[in-house]
Amino acid sequence: MKQKSIMLALAASLLLSGCNMASISNSLKSQHYMATGDYQQGVKTFAKSVRETPDNASGHYYLGRFLLAQHKYDQALPHLKTAARLNPDEDYYFWQGLAYGQLGDNANEKKSYILALKLDSDHSQSRLYLGHLKLKENQYKEALQLYDSVLKQYPSNPSALYNRGLTLQFLAKNVDEKNAWLKYLDLYPAGYLANRAADHLNSLGDFSYRNYYLGKRTVTLKEIRYSSRSSNQLSSTSYPSLKLIGAILVNRPEEILQVVVYENGNPSLARKRANSIKTHLLDRFSEIEEHQIQVSWFQGPEKLKIGKKTFKIQSSVRFFGTGKA
Structure with missing residues (x-):
């Protein structure tokens, strides 16, 4: 009896909320x-x-969604327009x-996202894509506000994090931009966008992450660090990067x-x-x-040219693959 009461209450709540x-x-x-x-x-x-019940908004909505998934946008x-007309809903408008x-x-x-936000001011998808439009239209301050509002709801949203970094770059806020790329890479260190984020970070003179060509692909690795400035003992923060390198070598024995x-001025430490x-x-x-592993070392700084700038990195590690020996 108790279970039946719960089911009846659920059905009643669905009817009251407008569901059918x-x-x-x-x-x-x-x-x-x-x-x-x-x-x-x-x-x-x-x-x-839709043919059987042409006035059912959800039928039109899901048909539109599956046509979108097949790239049949027209x-x-x-x-999707019919669904929003029959039942104005923030998801339908989005x-x-x-x-x-x-x-x-x-x-x-843009009008559609604004309509969605009028119905639900916290609709994060509409805020995100409206931010993309603002960025595309060079309205950087408005874009930044929208990305920040999305990240307030969802701090790890990858699209908002990445595009926020781009927006800060256009606003010439170098310190904030650097922190934005670091936050993105800490959460999403792999893939094409990670490669781009590392390039943006390096152009600011920060080499906490770098791209290397290994195993016929570009991989983004966190900086190799040691327990102290004068030590050759690896820091545990370097283990994930080295684990990825090891996996590549195992999968590609050739x-x-x-x-x-x-190590500028210290070739002995560089060798160790x-x-x-x-x-x-x-x-x-x-x-x-x-x-499969060949080592070399230099007593001078690494010189890295990015665009018109040349950076001198006093202490660094560089990796690259050379195929067969």
């Missing part, structure tokens, strides 16, 4: 098709739903805006890793540090052959 069984059914179906990636079946299912837009954006209609894209260490990296990798990856 058709919308609930559509939501469950859409979740299944999205999860399985069966967008074609999603289109078929909701096209049938077909998706009418259904996806309508996304369709407009894919079709190059930035004016109506790869030869070059480890180059610079280079060998400590080699020893660390060999100790932790039994599959790596000793000949």
Whole structure:
């Protein structure tokens, strides 16, 4: 009896909140098709739903979503517009805006996000994409405010973090920009955007992260550090970077890793540090052959040219792959 009462209460709450069984059914179906990636079946299912109940907003909405997933933007837009007309909803307006954006209609894209935010001022997706539009329109202060508002809700949102760094770059706020790239890379150290973020960071003279060409791809690695300025004992903060290098060497036994260490005025320390990296990798990856790691060292600073600037890094480690020995 208690379970039945709970079910009846749930049904009543759904009715009071404006839900209906058709919308609930559509939501469950859409979740299944999205999860399985069966967008074609999603289109078929909701096209049938729209034919049978043309005044059901959720049917149009999900049909539009699946058409968007198939990159059929011109077909998706009418259904998303119909969904928003039948039942003004922040999500409906957001996806309508996304369709407009894919079709190059930035004016109506912006209007759609604004309509969504009028219904729900905390709609983070609309704030995020409105921020992208402001950035595209060179309205950097407005873009920064929108990205900050998204990050207040979702501090690890990758798109807001990355584009916030770009926005600060355009605003010439170098210190804030540097911190933005560091925050992004601390959370998302891999992938194409990590490569770009590291490049932006390095252009500011910060080499906490750098890109290296290893195993036929560019990887972003955190700076190799030691327990003290005069020590060759690796800091534990360097282990994740070295673990990734080790995995690449294991997967590509033909790869030869070059480890180059610079210590301005101290070639002995440079040699010890280079060998400590080699020893660390060999100790932790039994599959790596000793000949796969070659070390060298220099007593001067590393000179790195980025754009029109040349940086001198007093103490650094550089990696690169050279293929077969």
